[in-house]
Amino acid sequence: MSDAPAPRPTSQPGPSFPYVGLGVSAGLLGSLYLVFFHAQAEALMGEVYRIFYFHVSSAMGALLLFFGASLMSITYLAMGSISGMHGLARRADRLAWSMAEVGVVFGVIVLVTGPLWAKPAWGTFWTWEPRLTLTLLIVFLFIGYLVVRGYGGTDEIGRRISAGIAVIGGPAAYLVHIAVELWQGGNHPQVVTGKGQGLATPEMELTFGVTIACVFVFLAYLVHSRYRAHTARERLEDLFLDLSDLEVKS
Amino acid sequence: MRALISVFLTVWLSLSLATVAQAQDTPPEVQRPTSFGAGAEVKAADPNDPHSMLLECDRQLDACTRDGIGVPYLAAAYMALWTILLAFLLLVRRGQSQLEGDLAEMEARLREVEGGGSDH
Numbered sequence: 550m551s552d553a554p555a556p557r558p559t560s561q562p563g564p565s566f567p568y569v570g571l572g573v574s575a576g577l578l579g580s581l582y583l584v585f586f587h588a589q590a591e592a593l594m595g596e597v598y599r600i601f602y603f604h605v606s607s608a609m610g611a612l613l614l615f616f617g618a619s620l621m622s623i624t625y626l627a628m629g630s631i632s633g634m635h636g637l638a639r640r641a642d643r644l645a646w647s648m649a650e651v652g653v654v655f656g657v658i659v660l661v662t663g664p665l666w667a668k669p670a671w672g673t674f675w676t677w678e679p680r681l682t683l684t685l686l687i688v689f690l691f692i693g694y695l696v697v698r699g700y701g702g703t704d705e706i707g708r709r710i711s712a713g714i715a716v717i718g719g720p721a722a723y724l725v726h727i728a729v730e731l732w733q734g735g736n737h738p739q740v741v742t743g744k745g746q747g748l749a750t751p752e753m754e755l756t757f758g759v760t761i762a763c764v765f766v767f768l769a770y771l772v773h774s775r776y777r778a779h780t781a782r783e784r785l786e787d788l789f790l791d792l793s794d795l796e797v798k799s
Numbered sequence: 800m801r802a803l804i805s806v807f808l809t810v811w812l813s814l815s816l817a818t819v820a821q822a823q824d825t826p827p828e829v830q831r832p833t834s835f836g837a838g839a840e841v842k843a844a845d846p847n848d849p850h851s852m853l854l855e856c857d858r859q860l861d862a863c864t865r866d867g868i869g870v871p872y873l874a875a876a877y878m879a880l881w882t883i884l885l886a887f888l889l890l891v892r893r894g895q896s897q898l899e900g901d902l903a904e905m906e907a908r909l910r911e912v913e914g915g916g917s918d919h
Contacts, residue, residue, distance in 0.1 A: 595862060597869030600876045607880075654887045658880050665876040669869040771887075778894060785901055792905060795912050 573770050576763035580756070588756040592749075600666040602757055606764035607655045607662070608684070612722045614652030614768065615687055618694075619719030621645035622712035629709075642708050643783070645715055646698055647775035649691050651768055656688035679728040687721045690714065703786065 584602045591598035621641045628638035663681065664674040675681065694714045701707025724731075748754045845851045 590866075595865045595869055597866070597873045600873055603877070603880055654883060658883050661879045661883065662876040665872045665879070669865075669872050774891065778891070778898065781898055785898065785905065788905060789901075792908055792912065796908065799912050 569770060573763070573767050576759075577767060580760040580763045583756040583759055588753045589750060594670055597666060597669050600662050602760040603764070604659060604662040604666060605757075606761045607658045609761065610764055610768045611652050611655040611659055611688075612725055614648045614655070614772070615691060615718045616722040618645045618648040618652060618691070618715050619717070619722070621648065622715035623719075626709065626712050626716070629705075639783070642712065643776055643779040644772075645712065646779055647772045649694050649698075649715060649718075650775050651771045653688060653691050653695060654771075655768065656684070656691065660685060660688060679731070680725060683721065683725045683728055687718060687725060690718055690721065694718075703783070 580602070584599050588599065588602075590596050622645045624641040625638045625645060628634040628641065631638075663684075667676075668674050694711050697707065697711040697714060701710060748757060
């Protein structure tokens with residue numbers, strides 16, 4: 550038996566992982582400070598516009614994750630049929646699953662904070678305008694993806710069906726992004742994307758930049774954490790099967 | 800996780816139907832915002848000029864009324880945001896605990912198999 554230490558399984562966190570979590574937490578607290586104490590109140594909406602910083606960051610993050618989950622699902626479906634690429638295909642599938650989970654969480658955040666901002670701004674919690682409707686649909690789509698993953702088991706059929714659902718998420722996420730320009734109706738603000746004229750003051754811009762950066766790092770941290778958990782779960786199930794065979798033989 | 804997703808789906812569908820019932824056309828005077836501007840700096844009212852004092856009072860009253868309506872929604876939004884994140888992190892933690900439990904079970908079974916093997 551070799552005396553060399555066993556290599557650390559890839560499903561276990563590195564030594565710096567808890568510190569990354571602390572750094573992410575500090576970043577989020579820092580961005581909260583900037584939102585409430587550094588950025589000025591908005592000229593027309595007053596204080597309520599401060600929902601904007603986390604609402605928009607969450608929306609961007611959720612759409613990126615949905616798009617990424619769609620790409621990874623396409624990768625899984627394409628590579629799954631190529632011999633020798635099954636390992637890579639399974640990794641893509643686990644990454645899609647992780648992205649979908651975190652994407653749904655932040656999609657729900659968008660759908661909750663948006664109406665709470667819309668009520669004082671527009672006088673109503675919800676209107677069936679294109680961007681809002683498409684966002685609701687895409688979140689429902691990925692909730693369906695998670696339900697299929699949860700109830701479909703860990704076999705190949707369950708993975709393929711859910712991957713097929715996630716494939717639709719990519720084009721849908723892009724439609725949400727361009728909905729404001731594609732369909733001219735509606736009152737959803739278009740401030741920092743497309744033809745938006747941006748934020749008026751350097752303080753607002755700094756706050757927005759810091760918030761987006763912190764939220765994106767937080768998203769990456771969560772996706773990485775979920776990916777590790779799914780990898781560990783799959784390895785554990787494989788090992789249980791091997792152990793059952795070993796118990797039968799012994 | 801499955802039960803939570805099912806509950807969430809049910810609650811969200813119910814809320815969506817309730818929102819449909821209350822959804823109304825946006826007042827035509829609401830324009831699509833394309834920029835967020837900071838509140839203009841207001842010169843301090845001249846205490847010797849009653850007119851500017853009244854204007855300042857009106858301005859502050861408008862701002863208070865506007866923020867009095869908006870700030871509770873701001874608070875609700877941030878509370879909802881952190882509640883959702885906390886709930887997700889707790890779910891993740893619970894999944895991790897289950898994983899650790901399964902790992903401990905597998906280690907125990909492996910020790911049994913190894914112990915039984917060495918007896919032969």
